[in-house]
Amino acid sequence: MSDTIIRATTKTRLPAMVAGLSLLYGIFGLLWLGDGFGYPFGPVPPDGDRLSPLAFLPDHAGAGLIAVLGFLGVPAALAHTRTEWTASAYRPLLAFSGLQAVVFGLLAPSITVVIVAGYLLVLLGLPTALGFVIAGAWRQRTTRIVLAGIALLVVVLELTTGLFDWDAFRELGKGLAEVPGRVGTRPLFVVGAFLLGAGWAVLGVRGLRSARGRCLRCGRPGARWTRPEVARRWGFWATVVAVLCPLPYGLLRMTWLLPNPIGFDAAELDAEPGIKLFGLGLGLISLAAGVATLGLIRPWGEIWPRWIPFLAGRPVPIKAAVVPGTIAATLLVVSSVSLLQVSWQNQASLWINLRDLILFPFPLWGTAVALATAAYYYRRRTICTTCGLA
Numbered sequence: 001m002s003d004t005i006i007r008a009t010t011k012t013r014l015p016a017m018v019a020g021l022s023l024l025y026g027i028f029g030l031l032w033l034g035d036g037f038g039y040p041f042g043p044v045p046p047d048g049d050r051l052s053p054l055a056f057l058p059d060h061a062g063a064g065l066i067a068v069l070g071f072l073g074v075p076a077a078l079a080h081t082r083t084e085w086t087a088s089a090y091r092p093l094l095a096f097s098g099l100q101a102v103v104f105g106l107l108a109p110s111i112t113v114v115i116v117a118g119y120l121l122v123l124l125g126l127p128t129a130l131g132f133v134i135a136g137a138w139r140q141r142t143t144r145i146v147l148a149g150i151a152l153l154v155v156v157l158e159l160t161t162g163l164f165d166w167d168a169f170r171e172l173g174k175g176l177a178e179v180p181g182r183v184g185t186r187p188l189f190v191v192g193a194f195l196l197g198a199g200w201a202v203l204g205v206r207g208l209r210s211a212r213g214r215c216l217r218c219g220r221p222g223a224r225w226t227r228p229e230v231a232r233r234w235g236f237w238a239t240v241v242a243v244l245c246p247l248p249y250g251l252l253r254m255t256w257l258l259p260n261p262i263g264f265d266a267a268e269l270d271a272e273p274g275i276k277l278f279g280l281g282l283g284l285i286s287l288a289a290g291v292a293t294l295g296l297i298r299p300w301g302e303i304w305p306r307w308i309p310f311l312a313g314r315p316v317p318i319k320a321a322v323v324p325g326t327i328a329a330t331l332l333v334v335s336s337v338s339l340l341q342v343s344w345q346n347q348a349s350l351w352i353n354l355r356d357l358i359l360f361p362f363p364l365w366g367t368a369v370a371l372a373t374a375a376y377y378y379r380r381r382t383i384c385t386t387c388g389l390a
Contacts, residue, residue, distance in 0.1 A: 014202060023073075027070070041062050050342075108190070113191055114335040136309035137307040238372040253282060296373065333366035335366075
């Protein structure tokens with residue numbers, strides 16, 4: 001980087017939000033340091049499981065680190081609102097932003113962020129998506145036949161497995177109602193740290209673009225691999241990997257419908273109908289994620305298909321695919337550190353450890369989704385409204 005003056009129009013909204021959240025964590029860090037509140041990033045009671053790298057630090061050391069970074073993050077975040085910097089002056093700010101992103105985005109969060117996302121998808125996302133798709137599919141004659149087949153399948157499942165009995169829904173609701181009492185406020189602080197780390201990462205990317213004289217909005221002029229024709233090639237293979245990654249877990253969950261489910265005792269599952277129903281919901285979510293990812297390289301990822309109500313035939317906005325893809329990739333990559341830490345057992349055989357990674361390939365899956373989403377963006381983006389480059 002040269003010592004030329006960096007001139008760019010930097011939005012102030014995100015730096016202000018990051019500064020406010022940093023201040024909040026600085027205050028809570030002091031409270032945790034003085035035992036005013038329960039420290040949320042330490043070992044999880046009652047077994048003392050360490051779900052994140054930060055949990056290996058003593059509670060007071062971790063709380064002190066969060067307090068220091070939180071308070072120092074306020075002026076650092078506000079510094080990103082400056083419109084003129086020398087490249088040499090930018091280096092310390094970028095380095096500190098990277099440190100904040102690593103601590104709050106990778107070391108503090110745990111697999112809890114994916115668990116929370118899974119709960120929300122099963123409870124809210126799955127019913128909403130099903131209702132939306134059914135409403136659109138009912139308008140087409142061919143898809144009405146498919147819906148009739150699905151309805152028949154549901155009836156058969158109910159008659160053969162009792163999956164949709166009232167007791168299953170009642171037990172599921174009872175179990176979910178007990179979750180807040182068991183976990184307390186810990187997930188809120190973990191998700192908050194994840195959001196703070198993501199905010200610092202975005203500020204760092206913007207700062208790096210500015211220091212290199214590129215557009216803050218789109219990053220142009222970009223490298224050769226960002227050209228649409230090049231991104232189409234490597235994006236295809238990244239998408240294929242991203243589609244395949246969730247299949248083992250989803251198909252394994254679908255075996256819960258069989259008399260002899262793989263890896264589980266049928267009697268135990270039948271005794272816990274709520275858990276069985278929720279597990280099948282997670283399996284459907286993972287399979288649906290694979291299908292949705294396939295849209296990144298298929299025509300229906302650019303034009304809404306006929307069975308989508310109100311939107312059929314219209315172009316798919318780039319953000320409609322890029323925003324969910326980016327969120328999913330970030331969640332998976334961030335949770336990878338915690339997953340490897342929790343699942344890998346030195347005393348277990350290599351096959352057992354690899355089996356868990358095959359069922360939950362978060363490192364590979366997150367990377368593949370990130371690359372597939374980036375390729376989709378590079379293929380479809382148009383002239384930037386900020387820099388005017390194509």
